[in-house]
Amino acid sequence: MSTPARTARRSNIRGGETASGWLFTAPMIILLGLFLVIPVLMALWVSFSDWNGRGSPFSGTVSFVGLDNYSALVGGGGLAEQDFGTALRNNAWYVLLVVPTQTMLSLLLAVLVNRQILRGRGFFRTAFYFPSVTSSVAITVLWLFLFSASGAVNKLLAFIGVNGPNWFNDPSGVLHNILGAFGVETGPAALTGNTFLGISFWEWLAGPSVAMSAFILMAVFTTSGTFMLLFIAALQNLSGDVVEAAMMDGANGWQRFWRVTLPQLRPTLFTVLTLGLIGAWQVFDQIYTGTQGGPGKTTLTPAYLSYQAAFTNQAWGQGAAIAFILFVIIVAFTLFQRALLAERKVSNRRMRPYLQSPTSGGSK
Amino acid sequence: MSTTVRTRERTVSPSRRLRALGREQLPTRAIAGRSLLYAILIVLAMIYIAPFLIQVATSFKTDGDAASNPMSLLPQTWSTAAYERLFLNSDFPVWFQNSAIVTVFVTLGRVFFNSLAGYALARLHFRGRTVIFALLIAVMSVPGVVLLIPKFLVINQLGIYDTYVAMIVPLLTDAAGVFIMKNFFESIPASVEEQARIDGASTFRVFWSIVLPMARPALVTIIILSFQGSWNELSHFIVATQSPELTTLTKGVASLASGQLSQGTQYPLKLAAAAIMTIPVAVMFFIFQKRIMNTTDGAVKE
Numbered sequence: 001m002s003t004p005a006r007t008a009r010r011s012n013i014r015g016g017e018t019a020s021g022w023l024f025t026a027p028m029i030i031l032l033g034l035f036l037v038i039p040v041l042m043a044l045w046v047s048f049s050d051w052n053g054r055g056s057p058f059s060g061t062v063s064f065v066g067l068d069n070y071s072a073l074v075g076g077g078g079l080a081e082q083d084f085g086t087a088l089r090n091n092a093w094y095v096l097l098v099v100p101t102q103t104m105l106s107l108l109l110a111v112l113v114n115r116q117i118l119r120g121r122g123f124f125r126t127a128f129y130f131p132s133v134t135s136s137v138a139i140t141v142l143w144l145f146l147f148s149a150s151g152a153v154n155k156l157l158a159f160i161g162v163n164g165p166n167w168f169n170d171p172s173g174v175l176h177n178i179l180g181a182f183g184v185e186t187g188p189a190a191l192t193g194n195t196f197l198g199i200s201f202w203e204w205l206a207g208p209s210v211a212m213s214a215f216i217l218m219a220v221f222t223t224s225g226t227f228m229l230l231f232i233a234a235l236q237n238l239s240g241d242v243v244e245a246a247m248m249d250g251a252n253g254w255q256r257f258w259r260v261t262l263p264q265l266r267p268t269l270f271t272v273l274t275l276g277l278i279g280a281w282q283v284f285d286q287i288y289t290g291t292q293g294g295p296g297k298t299t300l301t302p303a304y305l306s307y308q309a310a311f312t313n314q315a316w317g318q319g320a321a322i323a324f325i326l327f328v329i330i331v332a333f334t335l336f337q338r339a340l341l342a343e344r345k346v347s348n349r350r351m352r353p354y355l356q357s358p359t360s361g362g363s364k
Numbered sequence: 365m366s367t368t369v370r371t372r373e374r375t376v377s378p379s380r381r382l383r384a385l386g387r388e389q390l391p392t393r394a395i396a397g398r399s400l401l402y403a404i405l406i407v408l409a410m411i412y413i414a415p416f417l418i419q420v421a422t423s424f425k426t427d428g429d430a431a432s433n434p435m436s437l438l439p440q441t442w443s444t445a446a447y448e449r450l451f452l453n454s455d456f457p458v459w460f461q462n463s464a465i466v467t468v469f470v471t472l473g474r475v476f477f478n479s480l481a482g483y484a485l486a487r488l489h490f491r492g493r494t495v496i497f498a499l500l501i502a503v504m505s506v507p508g509v510v511l512l513i514p515k516f517l518v519i520n521q522l523g524i525y526d527t528y529v530a531m532i533v534p535l536l537t538d539a540a541g542v543f544i545m546k547n548f549f550e551s552i553p554a555s556v557e558e559q560a561r562i563d564g565a566s567t568f569r570v571f572w573s574i575v576l577p578m579a580r581p582a583l584v585t586i587i588i589l590s591f592q593g594s595w596n597e598l599s600h601f602i603v604a605t606q607s608p609e610l611t612t613l614t615k616g617v618a619s620l621a622s623g624q625l626s627q628g629t630q631y632p633l634k635l636a637a638a639a640i641m642t643i644p645v646a647v648m649f650f651i652f653q654k655r656i657m658n659t660t661d662g663a664v665k666e
Contacts, residue, residue, distance in 0.1 A: 020567040021490030028481035028537045029496065032503055035534035039514030040506065046517065057517060112405055125657055127409040130416070133649045135596035137614045138638035141621045142419050145434070145631050152418055152434040221412070229657070282509040285598045289618040303509040310513050311603070320513050327510045334505070 047320035057316070069321035074197065080309075080318060085197030086297050087305040087322075091281060093208040094301070098219045099276040106224040106272065107265075110231030111257070125232075129225035136285035139222055144168060144290055147214045167214045171296030173206025174213055209298030215286055223279065227272045234268035235261070274337045281330050302326045416642075423447070423636035430631045446636035455608060456637060459616035463595060466531050466612060467644075470594040473536035475586050479579060481537070482545025483571055487554065497546075504539040509599065516603040530604040531612075535594055541586050548582035549575070581655075588652050592645055613641045 042057065050065045051057040073084045113124050131139065146152045147167035154164030179185075186192065187202035194201055208216060238261065246260045262269075284303040287293060293300035293308065302322055310319025417437055422430045423446050425439040433440065450456040484490075485497055515534060516525075524530040556578070560570050576583075598614040605611070611619075617637045649656065 017488045017567070018490040021484045021488040021493060024484035024488065024567075024571075025481045025496055027477045028500075028542055031477070031534070031537045032500075032539060035515060035518060036503055036506065036511065037499075039511060039518040042517045042521070043514035046513070056521065109408070112401065112408075115401070118401075118405075122657070124405050124409055126653065127412045129657070130646075130649070131412060133592060133645045134642045135598070135614055135645070137596075137598055137618050137621070138641050141617060141634050141638040142415055144621060145422065145430075145635060146415060146418065148434070148629070148631075150431065150434065155435045221415075225412075278507060282507050284509050284512075285614075285618075288598065288602070289621050292622065303512075306509075307512055307599075307602075311516075316513065323510045323513055327507065330507050330510075331505070 043320045043323065046316050047324055049317050051316045053310075053314045053316050065317065069317040070325070072318060073321055073325065077198065080315075082198035083297065083300065083305055084302070084322065084325075085199045086203075087300040087302045088197065089199065089204050089206075090208065090212055090298060091283060091301045094212060094216055094219070094283060095277060095280040097208060097216050098223075098280045099273060101216075102220045102223045102227060102276055103269070103272050105220060106227035107231050107269075109224060109228040110235060111261075113228070114232055114235045125228075128228055131222045132225035134222070136222070137289050139218060140286045140289040143214060143218045165210045168211050168291055169295050170210035171294075171298045173203075173209055173298070175205060175207030177210075178207075209295070211291060211295055212299050215283070215290070215299060218286065219280065219283075223276070227276070230268055230272055231265065234265050238264050270337060270340070274334060277333045277337065278330055281326065281333070302329075419635050419639055423632050423639050425632050427630060427632060430635075431629065443632070446632040447640075449633055450637055450640070455611065455616060456640075458609060459611050459613045460640070462531075462610060463613040463641075464644075465528070466535075466597075466601075467591055467594045469532045470535045471587055471590045473532070474538060474541050474590040475583055477537040478541035478586055479545045479576060479583065480571070481542045482547075483549050483575055485542070485546045486549035487557070487575075488567070500539050500542060504543065512599055512603050515600065519604055526605050526607050526610060528610070531601060531610065534604070535597070535600065538590070538593075541589065544585060544589075545579070545582055548579060552578060584652060584655060588648065588656065591648055595645055613637075617641055 046057050047069055048064055048066060049057060049062050050068075051062045055061065072078065072080045075081065109128050113121060113128070115121075118124075147154075149166040149169070151167075153167070157164040187200075187205070191202040191205065192200050196204065242264070243256055243260055246256050251259065282303050283301040284307065287299055287301055287304040288307070291299045293304055303326060306319045306322035306326065308319075309315045309322060418435065421437045421439060422434070424442050424444065425433075426441060426443045426445070429440045429443075485493060485500075519525050519530045519534070524533075557570050557574055560574050565574075596614065597612075598618065601610075601612045601615050605615075617634070620634050620637055
């Protein structure tokens with residue numbers, strides 16, 4: 001960044017920068033080291049031990065058990081594996097539905113609200129963003145009320161003649177319910193007979209439970225505002241020239257959005273997807289406040305299961321192991337996203353001639 | 365269908381005639397489009413606002429009214445029973461006080477420590493700077509939920525479990541905040557500081573009386589983020605404390621939600637608690653609204 005000459009000049013003016021540099025960063029290094037790096041290392045040890053929460057995890061009575069905690073989760077055949085599989089299934093459905101929905105909705109809101117000639121722009125932005133500033137606990141309390149058996153949502157559904165479910169007490173899977181409506185009550189033997197992580201493929205395909213669906217709606221409700229702001233910022237940074245040029249070339253609004261605006265938003269789109277993925281794999285507050293994993297363990301998530309294993313069941317090794325597996329899942333998803341982003345950059349360049357083709361086509 | 369026809373027409377006809385055509389068509393189409401846009405926006409805004417209106421309305425209802433008229437925005441009989449119960453006959457004031465204490469200290473701490481470290485990483489040349497920065501990036505990628513058990517382990521080991529120290533000190537700095545400050549300091553010119561340096565001011569003096577006052581926009585971002593973050597924090601307090609005197613709002617209201625302090629549903633009580641808990645962040649939001657809305661990336665750019 002700085003040229004050698006500049007660096008030399010600077011170090012002449014500034015003596016003793018090493019000392020102040022370390023002094024200035026010391027609080028951060030100590031705090032992050034003490035409450036982030038060291039704890040992670042300690043937990044890594046605990047995940048390989050049989051510590052039961054009494055005394056220090058480093059005392060002589062605690063012994064190294066190798067990969068026992070991990071193998072109990074991914075192949076133990078017991079309740080631990082079943083719970084872990086269930087939690088992964090629940091959270092996977094949650095991610096699968098929340099991430100695309102929140103991304104599309106926030107993009108839609110940003111595009112709608114970003115018009116130059118829109119009255120009440122500030123009002124709409126505030127309305128859409130406000131849910132994002134409230135705490136997850138407060139929102140969950142509100143959600144429990146809105147989605148109670150005789151709550152506002154079911155009253156609203158009754159208006160249009162739909163008999164609403166008992167949301168937070170309904171463990172049935174949404175996909176199973178849909179199949180059930182077509183008379184399919186049990187899956188084929190190939191699906192019910194084989195299991196992965198302790199639960200059958202048929203159960204993996206149950207979809208999110210009705211209870212989890214309420215949490216999915218809540219996540220979309222609370223996160224779309226934040227991501228809308230990211231999209232608005234990106235939209236405002238786009239130069240109007242390209243869109244104007246496309247307009248001149250006769251592209252209609254729909255074409256302009258898909259072919260001109262959206263490709264330019266790609267970096268933001270991937271930021272939103274990555275942040276969304278990372279957030280959606282960490283569902284904890286809502287479950288702790290609202291359902292504690294019920295009904296029928298269908299809102300259990302790895303994050304909550306890890307907490308429960310350690311703090312409630314005193315299976316600290318297992319709790320820590322779940323946390324580390326979750327960590328690996330999140331890192332893997334992030335890296336996957338990055339790889340995808342890198343690839344998109346190339347294809348973006350390759351697409352450029354095609355994006356401009358209406359111009360060349362028109363002039364010919 | 366009409367659009368496809370029009371597009372085909374456009375590609376063959378000269379562009380000038382085309383534009384004239386487009387202008388002629390604009391009024392009716394534009395009015396219809398505009399009305400549709402407003403209709404969609406208003407419906408969406410209602411969906412986003414309604415839950416909060418229902419929340420406030422319900423907190424003033426009686427239990428029976430809340431159960432039988434969950435959607436109405438006007439209580440049949442206005443009742444402040446829920447608020448009286450919360451403030452006069454529960455631990456709610458203690459929770460509020462604890463949340464306030466933690467939020468104030470954490471916000472002050474983050475403003476100071478984040479800008480201090482951010483300044484050093486952006487401006488000071490010292491050995492190990494790149495290593496520190498690389499570690500910071502690594503630390504930033506650790507998802508918070510994974511730290512539940514680890515944090516408890518270290519807090520327990522240090523013997524500070526169930527104290528204000530355990531609640532506050534681990535939150536005093538955050539990697540993302542340091543990153544924001546570093547980016548900000550890199551974006552402002554170094555010439556002013558260099559002048560002061562030549563005049564013989566110490567590094568800390570330059571930082572404190574010259575750099576920090578210039579960093580106001582970024583500091584506001586840090587204040588917003590840390591206020592909101594620590595006020596809404598739940599998981600850290602779950603693993604750092606257990607005694608009722610140290611319960612924060614998030615922890616307390618979560619325990620309300622799962623049915624402590626009540627028989628039956630008691631929705632007005634719970635919703636009143638959740639509403640009060642939302643007020644400080646809402647106030648914060650409306651004070652800094654312009655900033656939050658206009659400059660998501662502003663901390664870095666201004």
